[in-house]
Amino acid sequence: MNVYIIGVGLIGGSLALDMQHEFKNCTIYGIDQQEEHLQEAINLGIIQKKAELKDVTNADIVVVSIPVDVSVDLIPEVLNLVSDNCLVIDVGSTKTQICQAIEQHPKRRNFLATHPIAGTEFSGPKAALRNLYKGKTNIICEVEKTAFKLQEKALDIFSKLGMRIRYMDPKSHDKHIAYVSHLSHISSFMLGKTVIEKEKNERDIFDMAGSGFASTVRLAKSSPAMWTPIFEQNKDNVIETLEEYIQNLQHFKQLLEEHKFSEIYSEMENTNHIKQILTGIQEVKLS
Amino acid sequence: MNVYIIGVGLIGGSLALDMQHEFKNCTIYGIDQQEEHLQEAINLGIIQKKAELKDVTNADIVVVSIPVDVSVDLIPEVLNLVSDNCLVIDVGSTKTQICQAIEQHPKRRNFLATHPIAGTEFSGPKAALRNLYKGKTNIICEVEKTAFKLQEKALDIFSKLGMRIRYMDPKSHDKHIAYVSHLSHISSFMLGKTVIEKEKNERDIFDMAGSGFASTVRLAKSSPAMWTPIFEQNKDNVIETLEEYIQNLQHFKQLLEEHKFSEIYSEMENTNHIKQILTGIQEVKLS
Known part of the structure; x- marks a missing residue:
């Protein structure tokens, strides 16, 4: 399983650490604007390989964990690139604009809008923690717009990370x-x-x-x-x-x-x- | 050494726990308006004996750890009762009014105004903790108005509790x-x-x-x-x-x-x- 983490900071990095532990067969690729973050993430064992955006054609899962304004621009691009079976998960703290941005995208069904209520006041790869998500709430928006088997894939991951799920519309x-x-x-x-x-x-x-x-x-x-x-x-x-x-x-x-x-x-x-x-x-x- | 704690909650109770540990020869008496607090403090090993206000004639140290409005009325009464060698310590979160209230008291030199910057959001005897004061700041006001040997006694206690001292005037x-x-x-x-x-x-x-x-x-x-x-x-x-x-x-x-x-x-x-x-x-x- 090829997992691409776009933004290897607190949220993406913590997710990568847990996924490595829960899924023995997965390779974690990191994509980040800051080269030193990627190197740090490798040194800390958060990701296995550095990658670039164009490589996500090869992804089974893409997690987008970057500032929410960048997500709105980048996620449509990611969806353009990924295969039909790839799951693209957004984990940002706001949900309305991103859901609107990809509403009409031909690969809308590959996308899942989530907000894991977890974090600390720190940022960057060094802030990543194992078990950050354990016992925490994950809010999923517009679940009905995601393909069944990709919903299933996502829920399996969140369940292995120990999260409880709440469904909600983006505006609420x-x-x-x-x-x-x-x-x-x-x-x-x-x-x-x-x-x-x-x-x-x-x-x-x-x-x-x-x-x-x-x-x-x-x-x-x-x-x-x-x-x-x-x-x-x-x-x-x-x-x-x-x-x-x-x-x-x-x-x-x-x-x-x-x-x-x-x-x-x-x-x-x-x-x-x-x-x-x-x-x-x-x-x-x-x- | 007879130590009287007036108000056996978070602040007074924690002080009692540490003093018992640091001073092997001390007996801790508790005074509290709430009878159930006293019983609880005995059950939790915070105090050894229940007492009443009039008993402080017998005290070497009195710690007053009650709401600051009650302190202003009670501390002059305590000073009326205690012996010449007794140290009366106030630990309230405001210092101007209490210092004014006892300014002219004949036993002013038995009194030390302090504010240990320590605590939690909980209250009552159950909230008392060992080592609550370790590494914390204790602000002492108008130290020059306390008798030398009682200053010394107080500093010895605060030092054994692991506190660092800052001197300040009450208004600041x-x-x-x-x-x-x-x-x-x-x-x-x-x-x-x-x-x-x-x-x-x-x-x-x-x-x-x-x-x-x-x-x-x-x-x-x-x-x-x-x-x-x-x-x-x-x-x-x-x-x-x-x-x-x-x-x-x-x-x-x-x-x-x-x-x-x-x-x-x-x-x-x-x-x-x-x-x-x-x-x-x-x-x-x-x-």
Whole structure:
């Protein structure tokens, strides 16, 4: 089985590591714009061989794990090249634009739109991890548009990687993920920014930071190259979540200003049940 | 050595566990408004004996680890009761009001104002952990107002617990800690609220949440009883940080609305150096 990973970073690299382990007969080829990433991926045992885009004619499976703006342009090209039996999997964090981009493609049935909810704040081949996907959710969009036997092939892989599957339409995916992923990244980046701005004059601040701060700003380490196109593609949904978040913060500030501390208590108490909601979501500790 | 812990929760309980281990000759007495907490603390081996406030006449060390509003009223009473050689340590998250409250107390020299930057989002005796303080920062305020030999006693304990010490005046402490701790709690609570509000209608959202979301909302599990009085005592500083945070979020939203994605890229890139800043702060993974 010839597996081509386009983009040998955290997501593609982790997938390659698990697939090598689960499928004894597979050869992993890496394609990446950055030559040093390919070499690093070989040294780390993530891929076996370097390849170029034109080589995917020979692929059984192609995984596209690159920034979502590049995917929209590249995936139609990949579909042009691959054989009739090849499965092309996209793993990006937004699903509407990519599904639209290949809607009319003659090889639409070779394509599967997925979003594995897994990752860390790090990027590049060094960030790849074995078992990153174990116990995680994979959201599959427009499954009915993929050929039966390629659906089957994909589900077999995801099952061997230990993922649970949820089916969703691309628009609902993008709307919901704005709340539980995209907004978290913005809140974290802006928290980091607020404190760094202060720190310019107050060098002692970070000496006072504890694990709580580290946890809330962890996502501010994420890659701008990966996240800028995500925010661009999901702009409308992200703006909506951001408005609601800012409103809630303003309301909290107003309660402080008006000295309404019993209401502040209630605000926190009502949100405490996030404990139950989060049960089962494991925090990744890598910093 | 008779050690009295007033408030046998996460902070006081963890301190009790470490002190038992480091000082073989110490007896730990627990004082707590909640009888079931005391019983639990005995069952968990956190304290050896239950006690009442009047018993602190007999104490060598009293640690006050209760909500900061209660501390302000209780610490003067504790100082009234203790002997001349007793060290009374406060470990609350705000320092200005408590330092003011005991400024003129005849036993001011028996008191040491500290803030160990350690903790988790959990509370109560069950949350107590051995080695919680190892490698963590302890901020000591107005050290010059504590008697020499009691300073020495306290530093010996903190050193055995593995803490590094930073000296600071109470006003600077409260101003800086608003950025690296109090603001993180609000950003986390309001992020949790925003997503929970949405989830009322959209039951599927939490199935899509990953480790990034879990990390950014972790602090939203924190105790309202502990945090409401912290926000109240540090109201002015907290409002200031919140204003700056909201401004940064609004600016980010505006960049989205105006489709300025190269500026969004720069915003994230500039904040990325939080990586270096956070090196050395360990995230606590307990959820």
